[in-house]
Amino acid sequence: MEKLKITTIILLITGILLVNPLILTAKSQIPPLPMIVYGYVFIHRITCENVTAPAGLHIYAKVGTEVLQPVEGSQDVTDENGYYMLGITGPSEGTPIDLWVEKVYVETIILRYYTDMALNLTVMDTIPPTIEIISPMQGEMFPPNQQVWINATLTDDLAIDVATIKLTLNGTVLSPAYNPQTGLLYYQTNPLTSGYYIASLSVKDLAENLATKTWSFRIAEAVPPEPPVLEIISPTTVNPVYTQADRTIQVTYQYTEASPKNVTIKIYNSTHTLAIRTITGLSGGTNVQRTDVMPIPAGAADGSYHLNVTICNIHDLGATASQLNAVKVDNTKPxxxxxxxxxxxxxxxxxxxxxxxxxxxxxxxxxxxxxxxxxxxxxxxxxxxxxxxxxxxxxxxxxxxxxxxxxxxxxxxxxxxxxxxxxxxxxxxxxxxxxxxxxxxxxxxxxKITLATLLPAIALIIALTRKAKKNP
Structure with a gap:
């Protein structure tokens, strides 16, 4: 028994000797402050083991609900070793001070000015994280063959263990992005076909408290796309346009199509194509009316030409409208x-x-x-x-x-x-x-009258004169 006591004492002395350099090192970093509390932060897991806190956890000193501002030079955020050093001042000496790690209360100490206290903090966190689904909402319906954003917000009194985040869709594990500063998790799926989808999101905090959220949404049945509807407004067979070579004409047409891709306008006759043009960047809608300019090339021969307009949508379905003899090229003057x-x-x-x-x-x-x-x-x-x-x-x-x-x-x-x-x-x-x-x-x-009257008289005088000359 005596040997056991001696062995125990030796072990205790050995432990003190091993810990003492750490304390001396920590104290050497302490500035002369009214009261210094320093040490390491540990997290008590639900498995009953204590692990060193990761870097980035905030330590607060509070009196009631009031948060005391740390004294300049404090290290109120754990480093990679879980170490902290908090300078406390403000209330009167002897005031109870609550120490918090993030949103978890840990311990209460008594304020003693011009002292320092080595104090390791062990966080007891039994509350699991909170998962708030942003989208898609439970039972929400989406159009077929489109991408869906899965968004959620993760919060915890202590801190989220990012490595434990798990998101699945119909059993397939996904790789979402997560922003620890905002707590926002987001993932964009590939285009989804029609059907019923179950999403599941789980996460643990640093104390290994587990939170899980499962919800579902639907993708609607795919409706076969319809071809566009197209009509030429002008020029037409009944009201053709007359033009000359090396000029332009306007072609007006109307279409109904939600997702147009392009329109091709062609002016031609039975022997050759006079002009052709493809237009992109069209607006979708119902009865959309549009006017485009078509150039008539230099050297275009006189004659009648047909007009053809074709529209295609993103599904490669199209519609065509034609007007025969709708364009008249005339280069000849009257x-x-x-x-x-x-x-x-x-x-x-x-x-x-x-x-x-x-x-x-x-x-x-x-x-x-x-x-x-x-x-x-x-x-x-x-x-x-x-x-x-x-x-x-x-x-x-x-x-x-x-x-x-x-x-x-x-x-x-x-x-x-x-x-x-x-x-x-x-x-x-x-x-x-x-x-x-x-x-x-x-x-x-x-x-005119006088002249008409005088002409017979002049003729008579001339005749009489000639006769007098013959009969002297």
Whole structure:
């Protein structure tokens, strides 16, 4: 028995000698503070073993609910060895001070100024972590073939043991990301097919208290995607667009499609494709109307071309709409011929001035050769500066007619005019050419009457004169 006591004492002395260097080392780091509490933090696990606390745990001194600010120079966060050193000041000497590790109360000490205390803290934590599911919620339904975010918040009075986090989906272990500062856990699945899914999340804290949460959600049955609906608004067979080479036209169409991928517009005829263009970046929706510009290449030949519009969605389902002969390329100017004026009831020539009697309107007729005529106009002036436009109306066989209101113009007025024809493609022709005009001069009516009366008399005088010369 005596030998046993001696052996025990020797072991105790040996233990003191082994621990003493650690205490001396720790005390050598203590600044001269009112009261210093220092030592190591241990965590008591549910398996009844104590383990050294990891780095990063906060140690607090509290009086009631008030947290005392640590004195400058304190080490109020455990290091990699679980060591801490807390300087306490503020309340009066003899005040009970509660020591906390994170949100767990550990021990109460009495404040003694200008002293230091070696105190190892053993945390007794029996409360498991809290798991708060953010998404998906229990029973939530998601569309098919889409990714799903699994999000949760993990909290604990002491600290989460990150290595114990386990997330499964239908029994498959996943690898979520976890942020210890925010407590947020998150994971994005691959696209999920329709069906019933069970998610399970478990985690332990540093004391090995276990928390588990299991919940479920559903992925809806996949609905077969439908093809787009497409309609060409303009140009159409009934209302074609007329254009020239090296110009652009606008194509307007309307579609219904939630997820469009692209639209291809083609202008073509039976022998070749005149122009083709693919447009991306389309907006999804119902009855979406869009207008795109199509270039007509230089050198495009005259003729009628078909319009084709095709739309495809992300499922590679498409719709096509066509309008035959919806694009007309015309590079030829109209031809203006046979300008006729009444009065005087004759063909007129550029640059020539025709006399007309006072009180009459002038009727002008021309022939227009052009299958796609847009308009024909007569422009006249009486001041040589201000031109007045008169639309010419179509008559039979390509003839166009207009009337110049000249009946009220004063005597000696000179009227100048020219004719311009424009087809639907914008080609224009003018006669006479710029700077030369048809012209009419207003004269008194009696001049014509007098001249008509005098002509027979002059002829009679000439005849009598000739007869007198024969009979002297």
């Amino acid at each position: 031809v203006i011929s046979n300008p006729y004026q009444d009065p005087p009831g004759q063909m007129v020539q550029p640059g020539e001035t025709v006399d007309i009697e006072f009180g009459y309107n002038i009727t002008v007729r021309v022939n227009i050769t052009e299958p796609n005529i847009e308009k024909v106009s007569l422009y006249y002036n009486i001041s040589a500066t201000e031109w007045v436009e008169i639309p010419m109306t179509p008559a039979a066989s390509g003839e166009y007619v207009a009337t110049i209101p000249s009946s009220s113009l004063p005597l000696c007025t000179t009227i100048q005019y020219y004719i311009k024809a424009v087809d639907k493609a914008g080609n224009a022709a003018q006669t006479p050419t710029a700077g030369i005009y048809f012209a009419s001069h207003v004269i008194p009516e009696y001049q």
